[in-house]
Amino acid sequence: MYNNKKNNKILFELVAIKTCQHRVEEKTAYITTKVLLSVDKFMHK
Secondary structure: OHHHHHHHHHHHHHHHHHHHHHHHHHHHHHHHHHHHHHHHHHHHO
């Protein structure tokens, strides 16, 4: 029983890390898109 709880905790932490990484990637993609759009507008002026 104790071992199962320990495994669940490790699993939960792995999921949390994955979720965190995904959020960071989303934010990075969003910022990159914004920057590219700004550069694009700037070039077309």
